[in-house]
């Protein structure tokens with residue numbers, strides 16, 4: 181006691197803090213680990229135990245718990261195993277993911293059935309809502325339930341594809357000059373630069389998409405763009421954290437886990453809100469006063485305000501809610517296209533130089549551009565068959581994988597799958613379970629892609645078109661039961677037409693204006709939960725080309 185008394189209060193406080201912090205460092209992860217694994221265990225326990233649980237080694241101590249842990253880091257292997265051992269033998273199986281709960285995988289023969297289920301029994305959107313935990317990670321969840329943004333993507337954005345190519349190309353070229361260098365004055369030789377593939381692609385995608393969303397000023401604003409990019413990452417990180425937390429803790433954890441989301445939202449709205457408010461004011465004035473000399477620019481923000489004028493609620497009409505929708509739109513558009521673009525660049529650069537993939541793509545882009553008077557019209561982009569094939573092949577080969585055609589069971593009584601289990605009865609899955617197919621299994625199945633299914637073959641889909649042997653349409657945007665990168669059926673990704681056009685313009689401008697050194701090998705994608713993340717630190721060596729003719 182006496183000894184203690186001689187310590188000064190600040191020192192005691194210091195010792196106390198050290199003890200709390202060190203125990204926190206050990207106890208918080210232990211606590212989180214325990215609650216997340218209990219949650220994973222409970223999610224698995226709602227599923228029928230007659231279904232094979234891939235990754236679980238029976239007899240092993242804590243076997244289902246250990247299987248769940250495997251789901252976090254080895255899901256690619258587990259999905260492949262489920263496909264070959266179960267799906268191909270008409271057996272329904274379960275694969276753990278940890279981050280998204282267990283996935284019920286059905287054989288490919290059930291794809292037509294799965295893609296036709298009504299949304300009130302098996303819902304595709306519920307998977308995204310659940311995975312991203314929108315109820316906790318978006319400040320205004322009601323916005324995500326409203327159809328306004330869906331309509332913009334499905335109707336207006338898709339209708340516009342091709343009309344704004346000049347504007348998109350201008351942003352791509354300016355952005356590339358900033359990132360990779362422009363023409364050297366006096367026609368000299370440019371220097372090689374080493375740049376990040378992911379970082380470059382995210383800027384190119386975000387800037388050119390936002391040219392169409394919000395126009396030429398905001399799309400060049402780096403602080404605005406990077407807040408869109410960061411928010412996209414924030415919501416995936418906080419979504420994954422929230423997913424692992426049991427429901428009773430979510431409101432509390434959400435306050436901490438969404439600090440970055442709220443910070444980046446504030447930065448974002450600081451830039452977009454004034455633009456949205458001004459546009460609403462101008463368009464309203466023009467509606468009431470035909471003599472007002474004003475023409476709203478042709479971009480998504482204008483289309484969205486036009487639609488909002490037909491709506492009645494505050495969450496469909498206020499400048500704030502429309503600005504927030506722009507942020508959600510960025511989430512939908514930027515990360516997916518960046519993954520597609522970065523994978524395609526890496527896949528192309530890792531091909532054997534003697535296959536001349538890059539040179540062939542450049543030759544095609546030069547030829548098509550010349551045939552269309554040097555303008556990237558819609559017709560011109562449609563002629564880039566080899567580029568289209570390369571992007572589709574990369575989406576097949578390096579796609580994010582995981583559960584294709586994922587649907588979350590909504591019916592209270594669960595769903596009977598049209599397939600018998602090992603007990604001879606129809607397989608039943610409960611409400612809240614996720615059902616789908618092993619996407620990578622299908623994408624690498626030799627029955628659909630021939631003996632070279634496991635190889636990246638850039639011109640796999642353009643060859644039949646060019647030699648006249650094509651029997652089916654295999655464009656990048658064409659979904660099928662064998663190509664699930666954009667899902668398939670009524671819930672196929674509605675933004676794919678916009679994204680395909682944008683990615684083709686980015687890739688064409690890359691090969692036309694730059695030399696890029698081949699890579700000795702393909703930097704590997706990494707599994708995280710059930711998805712494959714591209715190597716975000718991979719770099720490429722790039723140099724501005726001297727072009728005699730334009």
Ligand SMILES: *[C@@H]1O[C@H](CO)[C@@H](O)[C@H](O)[C@H]1NC(C)=O
Nearest residue numbers: 629630631632633634635637
């Ligand atoms: C598969 O690849 C090998 C080696 O590149 C080639 O000889 C063979 O013809 C290919 N098979 C098909 C069906 O294209």
